[in-house]
Amino acid sequence: MKNYSEDWEAVIGLEIHVQLSTKSKLFSGASTNFGALPNTQACNIDLALPGVLPVLNEEVLRMAIKLGKALNAEINSPTSFARKNYFYPDSPKGYQISQMDRPIVEDGYLDIETDKGAKRIGVTRAHLEEDAGKSLHDDFEGQSGIDLNRAGTPLLEIVSEPEISSSEEAVAYLKSIHSIIRYLEISDGNMAEGSMRCDANVSVRKKGDEKLGTRTETKNVNSFRFVEKAIQYEIERQIHELESGNKITQETRLYDSQANTTRPMRSKEFANDYRYFPEPDLLPINLKKEFIEEVLATMPEMPNQKRERFVSQFSLSEYDAGLLAADKDLADFFEEVTKVSNSPKLSANWIMGELSAELNNENLSIKESKVTSNKLGQLISRIEDGTISGKIAKDIFEKMWSSGKEVDAIIKDEGLEQVTDxxxxxxxxxxxxxxxxxxxxxxxxxxxxxxxxxxxxxxxxxxxxxxxxxxxxxxxxxxxx
Amino acid sequence: MDLHKLSLNQQLEGLKKGEFTSTELTSHYISRITEFDEQINSFITVTEDMALSQAKAADERYKNKTNLPLDGLPIAHKDIFCTKGVLTTCGSKMLSNFEAPYSSTVYEKLDKEGMVMLGKTNMDEFAMGSSNETSYFGPVKNPWNTEYVPGGSSGGSASCVSAELAPIATATDTGGSIRQPASLCGLTGIKPTYGRVSRYGMIAFASSLDQAGVVARSAEDAALILEAMSGHDPKDSTSLKLDKPNLSKELKSSIKGMKIGLPKEFFEKEMPSYIEQSIEEAIEVYKSLGAEVVEVSLSNINLSLPIYYIIAPAECSANLSRYDGVRYGYRCENPIDIEDLFMRTREEGFGAEVKRRILIGTYALSAGYYDAYYLKAQKCRQLVANDFSEAFKSVDVILSPTTPGTSFKSGEKTSDPIEMYLQDIFTIPANLAGLPGLSIPCGEHQGLPLGMQLVGNSLEESKLLQFAYSYQSNTDWHKKMPNI
Incomplete structure (x- = not known):
């Protein structure tokens, strides 16, 4: 496809579903563990037996309040729940308990950074709702199986303003949300397992046009890279359609990662009318000021604050500080290494250089590193004090990685001390x-x-x-x- | 001995003193059910074996002096309360095969106090109806005259207590489903304040209106069981954080100097002269007992019926969505696909009245209609509640007829839903405002009983029972029982 970007601009809004890492479900005491045998984690309430009633898991309020703070948003009190009505076999009540008029989090923003600089993206709202179960079609000849283990798992749906204008910005925004939920420890953010899911609303218009174009919604794209590709594809497809004199149909589309295309989902004959109304089984929740303050007192340092601190405390470059602070585990590792090595700059270089390369090679997370933060710190301090050269250190690092030995033992065993006489x-x-x-x-x-x-x-x-x-x-x- | 002629307190005394056993008392009621229920069809399920084993356990406890507060007293439960291991149908084909795997809080509370369940009583399907003619298990008959209806939706509960097949029964009230059948069957029926009794395990019709209570032969009996059913339940988020009240003690206080309000909007309506006369007589009784009677105005009360017929169907349309044939209950034969499974299961499993209300509710919540119907109804509901709050600044209770007339013949109103809905014109306002309401017998017309309604301020069940008890201590209407 030719590059149309000169004449056109994209308008993108993201809806991100984050599965909250509570021990029990949003409205029942059943466990939320991933991967249990089908229907072993669905209680009377999750099964929507006649007569059962929902009781809110208070932990989700704490999680939502923290997210609201991190998104510079308002916390609504009272906040209330609503029923969203639709029939689907994995939606046991025939309605989903969600939020409509008074979502717990409203009117915030998030600052993102791309190659083109900084930008502020508005966050319309974040509301609590319950997840559905799963329909299983593979193992049942001519029938479908229903697994209600996931039914009732708490979700926060974070809705952005349509202020994102490129696939790069979309990914930066998504990564920033990912980083925040990991920092707040309210979700593991695992996109492959579905604990973070992203739907993208995309439309295009001629530059300078006030009126928004017709949008499409691309559903459930399950990695950062696919989000970028799916949006890019959708932008180009829409421009191509419009330039060919066609119209865009408002529809829901699915991303096919194999073919790198989006295609319409089997369209329903009529539009869904969810018939929202206030959930009569749950009274509106008044969040007391003291409760909110108590929750906010437990807020950890957030990625932006950490980045700034890394710059001022350790004299790291904005770029290095940003990379390290984006991932809480990585940032913690860096601080541990620095504590031992006393050399922030060198520690940052080693973590983002040698260590990251090895981790990538073996597809390990920072927490699974074969060289612990303490051992890496010692290695770096041996460079600092002149015992070994940087070049020798690289060889030693390889040995530490494969053997698990400490730096001093390797230096001694192999007589690798630097000659400084x-x-x-x-x-x-x-x-x-x-x-x-x-x-x-x-x-x-x-x-x-x-x-x-x-x-x-x-x-x-x-x-x-x-x-x-x-x-x-x-x-x-x-x-x- | 005619054990069924004893009041609940007398039965409890008899059990405590060892004059008879719970097994004897329970067997007595079981044999009455066996003998008479064919005429009135008040039970869907009779749990004879379970009842006798519960009675036996109660007798053991009496023997060991470890007896519980209400040990060995029999009770019938409306088939809307889930009871573990027992068929719980809600009067519907949809749940005609549903054996509940858990028990409602109401059942559990009474079970913990030692009560013996005789069975599950018939009701209008999903509690929708005012004549008990919509039940999948056949219509219930009024023991006063079996050509007449017992009222609904708690028709089975009212009918069986009236026929003395059970000494008392649980019931539920969404728009009058306790008070109207109590009135039509000559009983004392009380619906407490919304949130007083847990709704957990009580199959939902309209969540913001549903409330459990009892139909009994006297205010004293009603107080004894209602207090045991009451109290906060962490499983129901709308349940009030209050301990159970001591109604049995409080109901004996004098009403002297208290004020009764007569809503002029009710009395301006044309009503049969026999009702007017009975109500006037009742007012005279209260005056003679030292109560003061004043007129009050509930200016928005005429909106109650239309408000109710938007909110209740709207909530029911969502509450009944779970009956889809996927997990339990009725499922249509050989569905082609999931749409077919949903549509035919619901087409075949629900009766006409239930479908009518689901349709009304779905319509009222639809895009483009929500603001005009549901939202407006909620705002008007607040106006009705405000009227009551204003009135209760100057009076203690509000008195009116319970129903626009005595019972009517089976089939008389089934073809005209609006005529049927008008049955609840006096009872619905209390549900909209979440207030306690009670009906007690106060007269008779052509051999059929007639009730008056007392509505109290929020949480003032004891005041209502005080008024009912004083009246019943000075009149005999509640003592009249049908010949069956």
Whole structure:
């Protein structure tokens, strides 16, 4: 497809469903553990037996209040629940308990960063609702199975304003939400397991147009990369349609990650009318000021605050600080390493360089790192105190990764201490100069580039253990003679 | 001994003193049910074996002096209360095969006090009806005259207590379903304040209006059981955080100096002269007991019926969505696909009145109609509640007829739903405002009983029972029982 971006602009809004990591369900005492045998975690309330009633799990209020604070939003009190009516076999009551008029979180914003700079995205609302069960079609010849384990699991649906204008911004926003929910420890944010799901509303219009174009909703895209691709595809498809003189149909579309396309979901013959009305089984909830304050007192440091602190406390660059602070586990690891190494800059480089490479190679999370923060800290402090060179440290790191040994043990066993004795280095240099009279001649007649050759020879002679700075200094003075 | 002629307190005394056993008392009622229920069809399920084993356990406890507060007293439960291991049908084909896997809080509270369940009483399907003619298990007859209806929806409960097949029965009231059948069967029926009794395990019709209570032979009997049913339940978020009241003690206080309000809007309506006369006589009794009678105005009360017929169907349309044939209850034969399963299950499983209300409610909540119907009805509901609050600043109770007339013949109103809905014109306002209401017998016309209604301020059940008890201590209407 040709690049249309000059004439057109995209208008994107995201609806993100976050599964809250409570022990029990939103309105029942049943467990929310993932992966149990079908229907073993569905109690009378989840099964919607005649006569059962919902009782709100208070923990979700705390979680929602924290999210509201992190999104710079209002916390509504009273907040109230509503019934959203629709028939579906995995929706046991025939309605979903959700929020309509007074969502717990309303009117916030989130600052995101892309290559094009910073941007503020409005957050319309975040409301509590219950998840549905699952329909299973594979194992039942000509029939469907229903698993209600997930039914009633608490969700927070976070709805953005239609203020996102590119797939890059959409991903930055999504990643930022992901980072926040992980920091707040209100969800594991695992997109592959469905604990964070994203629906994208996309429309396009000619630049300068006031009126919004017809939008489509692309559902349940389950990774950051797919969100980016699905939105990009949808923008280009819509522009292509419009430029070809066609109209956009307001519809729900599914992203096909294999083909990298979106296609319409089997369209219903009539539009859904959810017939929302206030849930009479749950009274509106008044959130007392003291309760909100008590919850806010438990707020952790958030990614933006951490990033700023990393810059001011550790003199990291904005970029490094941002990368480390985006993931709470990574940020914690960095601080632990720094505590031992006393060298924030070097610690940051090692974590984002060598360590990240190894983690990526073996597809491990930072928490699963084979070199602990303490051990990495020790390694870095051995570079700092001059015991080993940076180059040797890389070899040692490889050994630590595979053997689990500590840095000092490896240095001792393999005699890898850096040579820092001027006399010893001088002896090696003298030998190298004596062995290479031709190169010496050429160097002295003006071929400066050969300096590197001599450094290499000295390092080789020292098996890499000579302190490079000392080698440089001494070599320079010897060659000038 | 005619054990069924004893009041609940007398039966309890008899059990405590060992004059008879719970097994004897229970067997006595079971044999009356066996003998007479064919005529009135007041039970859907008779739990004879379970009752006798509960009675036996009660007798053991009496023997060991470990007896519970209401030990060994029999009771019938409306088939709207889930009872573990027992068929719980709500009067519908939809649940005609549903054996509840858990018990309602009401059942559990009474069970913990030692009460013996005789069986589950017939009712209008999903509590929708005022004549008990919509039950899948056949119509219930009025023991005073079996050509007449017992009222509804708690028709089975009223009918069986009136015929003395049970000494007392639980019931529920969404728009009058306790008070109207109590009135038509000559009983004392009380619907407490919304939230006084837990709704957990009570099959929902209209969640913001439904409330459990009892139909009894006297205010004293009603107080004894209602207080045992009451109290906060963490399983019901709308249940009030209050301990159970001591109604049995409080009802004996004097009403001297208290004020009765007569809503002029009710009395301006044309009513049969026999009702007017009975109510006037009742007012005279109260005056003679030292109560003062004043006129009050409930200016929005005429909106009650239309408000109710929007809110109740709206809530029921959602509450009854769970009956889809997927997990329990009736399921249609050989569904082609999921749509067919939903549609035919509901088409075949629900009766006409239930379908009518689901349709009305679905319509009232639809996009484009919500504001005009549901939202407006909720606002008007607040106006009705405000009228009551204003009135209760100057009076203690509000008195009116319970129903526009005595009972009517079976089939008489089934073809005209509006005529049927008018049965609840006096009772609905208390549900809209969440207030306690009570009906007691106060007269008779052509061999059929007639009731008056007392509505009290929020949480003032004891005051209502005081008024009922004083009246019953000075009159005999409540002592009249039908010959069956």
């Amino acid at each position: 001027d006399k010893e280095i001088e002896t090696m240099i003298d030998e190298v100069i004596a062995n290479n009279p031709e190169q010496l001649e050429q160097y002295r007649s003006g071929k400066d580039r050969l300096f590197g050759f001599f450094v290499g020879q000295v390092m080789k002679a020292s098996q890499g253990k000579a302190n490079p700075k000392q080698v440089n200094d001494i070599l320079k003075s010897k060659l000038e003679k």
